Amino acid sequence: MEFLCLSKDTLVDWSLLPQVELVSDSEDDTEVATAKEEEAKAEWWRQKEAEEVRKAEEARRQEEEYRAEMEPKRQRAIDEAWEQMEREQQEEMQARAWAVTVTQGGGMPGPSTVVVVPMLRACERCMVLLQEPEGCVVSERGKARACLPCQKARKACVWPLGAGGVGAATGSRTKASGKPAPRQVRKRAERTAMNVSPRGGEKHKKARTTTEEGEDDDDTEEVFGVPRVMAEEQCDVLGMLTQALAQVVERMAAVEVRDEERLALEQETVEIWRAHLAMARRAADRKEERLEMDRVQLSITQQWTEDLWKMGTLMRSPFVYSSKEKERAVETEAEERGEEADDEDEDAQGEEE
DSSP states (O other), rough: OOOOOOOOOOOOOGGSSOOOOOOOOOOOHHHHHHHHHHHHHHHHHHHHHHHHHHHHHHHHHHHHOOOOOOHHHHHHHHHHHHHHHHHHHHHHHHHHHHHHHHHHHSSSSTOOOOOOOOOOOOOOHHHHHHHSSOOOOOOOOOOOOBBBBHHHHHSSSSBBBOOOSSSSOOOOOOOSOOOBBOEEEEEEEEOOOOOOTTTTOOOOOEEEEEEEEOOOOOOOSSTTTHHHHHHHHHHHHHHHHHHHHHHHHHHHHHHHHHOOOOHHHHHHHHHHHHHHHHHHHHHHHHHHHHHHHHHHHHHHHHHHHHHHHHHHHHTTTTHHHHHHHHHHHHHHHHHHHHHHHHHHHHHHHHHHO
């Protein structure tokens, strides 16, 4: 039995073959095969959609886990910021209480001094000019209800107390108009009087001391019952406390800026994670497409192998063998005729010679 080996470069003259209908091994007709193909395609699309849904659920779950992981850190940072702000506010209130205690007691707070946080009272001048009367504390011991910075600047605050100064303690000499009344001081003055003796004796001078009431001037050594040196020292202390409060405000602003930067960094980290997840999804899609292309190439290769097998089966049929015998007979006859023609030519040439 003779076998015929075919390759992809083998040329087959299909005109020599009869009209043969190729029938597959399956008994399905065209409609059933088409229906099965459509069903297979629909099943593949359903599987692909289910895979996409699963990937989306996985990405959403990972994002939720990341948010749940980052939420305690963010909340902890916010709690720390609030605690720091409360701590700084407590320090600020303690500093103000210390300032008030120094103003009231005239010295450092000792064991007998009770430190309380009073309601701050500010004069209207400080409230109008400064808008934030943090360093303006009305003296409780003073009788004119004037803040120490105003006392140092103008010796006496001529502005009435603001909203914070309503409800001042009793004993104030502030008039109804709001301007503090000038403190009446007693001055000792020597008056010289001429004492004439009724007996017509020698006239002699007799000095007698009298007391007069007058207003305090700017050259007195006391301001509202407080020594000027002590008032200046207390004013300097209040100035230092004001600077400390300004530094506290700056630190709080810096903390807020750091919190904003940290939140921005966390947002950027979340965006980076989202980008990574999108890249992973695209990589999975590309891998699936590559697998699909491999399946298509495999199916094409299988189809080509089946076609070659069918061609080999047809080439081993009796019709093909008979056709080849006829071709060999024709070729043999043509060779014989060629040899006879060559012999005749040789004979003619011999005769001519």
